[in-house]
Amino acid sequence: MMGWQPQDELAQSVALEVLLHGPLGRSELARRLSLAPATLTRISTDLIASGLLTEVRSTRTGASGRPSIPLAVVPDSHHFLGIKVADDCLTAAVINLKAQVLSYEHLPLPTHSPKDVVEGIASLASQAEKSFRIDAIGVGIGGVVTDQGIIRSAPFLEWEDVDLVGLLREHIKIPVFVANDLTAYTQAQHWFDLGAQHRNFAVLTLGIGTGYGCVANGRPLENQDSGIGLVGHWPLDPLGPLCSQGHRGCAESMLTTPAITRSISEALGREVSWGDVISLAEAEDPAVSAVLRASGLALGRLIGAIANLTAPEVVIIGGEGVALASLSNRWMRQGLAETRDPRASLVRIELASPANETWCRGAAVIGLQGYVSKRRS
Numbered sequence: 001m002m003g004w005q006p007q008d009e010l011a012q013s014v015a016l017e018v019l020l021h022g023p024l025g026r027s028e029l030a031r032r033l034s035l036a037p038a039t040l041t042r043i044s045t046d047l048i049a050s051g052l053l054t055e056v057r058s059t060r061t062g063a064s065g066r067p068s069i070p071l072a073v074v075p076d077s078h079h080f081l082g083i084k085v086a087d088d089c090l091t092a093a094v095i096n097l098k099a100q101v102l103s104y105e106h107l108p109l110p111t112h113s114p115k116d117v118v119e120g121i122a123s124l125a126s127q128a129e130k131s132f133r134i135d136a137i138g139v140g141i142g143g144v145v146t147d148q149g150i151i152r153s154a155p156f157l158e159w160e161d162v163d164l165v166g167l168l169r170e171h172i173k174i175p176v177f178v179a180n181d182l183t184a185y186t187q188a189q190h191w192f193d194l195g196a197q198h199r200n201f202a203v204l205t206l207g208i209g210t211g212y213g214c215v216a217n218g219r220p221l222e223n224q225d226s227g228i229g230l231v232g233h234w235p236l237d238p239l240g241p242l243c244s245q246g247h248r249g250c251a252e253s254m255l256t257t258p259a260i261t262r263s264i265s266e267a268l269g270r271e272v273s274w275g276d277v278i279s280l281a282e283a284e285d286p287a288v289s290a291v292l293r294a295s296g297l298a299l300g301r302l303i304g305a306i307a308n309l310t311a312p313e314v315v316i317i318g319g320e321g322v323a324l325a326s327l328s329n330r331w332m333r334q335g336l337a338e339t340r341d342p343r344a345s346l347v348r349i350e351l352a353s354p355a356n357e358t359w360c361r362g363a364a365v366i367g368l369q370g371y372v373s374k375r376r377s
Contacts, residue, residue, distance in 0.1 A: 300335020
């Protein structure tokens, strides 16, 4: 198995710079990393020989007038498996070194027991290895997760103090890295997606719950409370509905897909799904519009609070409920304006894909990061 080849800190820096920002010409790489041209030539030659980097032909010319030959990673030199643990199933995606999804699988869970979850993950790993050489596995789970992969608390699984990495080591020989699922999602945005060109950005996920992630000065902003989901009870409307904890008008009661579908079902007198909500909103159903107006205003207020407190260059909205932002865009903007000083700059908002595979892709990125940083699982 070919390992991540850089043997020293300089070579590691070159490989990571190309991975995250490539293709890059040698002169640009030397400038970014403050390396002498001869040093960069030696390092890049070794990395090309290892099969990790390759030269990409370009029609652009450098300062000397000669054709520029940028360096890029070889995407399929490494593969990573990401697994998202949900309350009723495991979803898995294999990615390459550029985080492109190559396969996607779904496995129902018979129970929430650690035994069934571990056996399910081992089964998905075995299946993935039939088609790919897997270098590392990342697992994303909703809850409080330590750096050692111990699940301190995962209420939806009714887990407390489960050493998931330790249990997986008994079944899987591949390095395994475990993280909170929102942390994993945010890291995928940071390294490869909408946050890749920003040192300061925020992530807001909408779906069964409401999640918040932040990258400040190029580093994830996390502490021991990450994974609790504290933003879910941020107050947004003093006249809003009650949440499960008795808070009135918080994010959980106004922005989650269950809360919105419940309110619309009550208004229409029949059960509707999130897909029905999207269709009815596009048809401008009056009852649906009224609910989305309230939720849109609440979403805008939450974005405004995030922008005021953390000064992000961009706020990325994702999750399976991301359609709320587009369906209620006018009201979202109104709610945002209510919370911002008129002299403040416009808050840039980007919408990510609602596809479920983005969560296991994020988990795979955790595996990729652990592998290339040579952390121990």
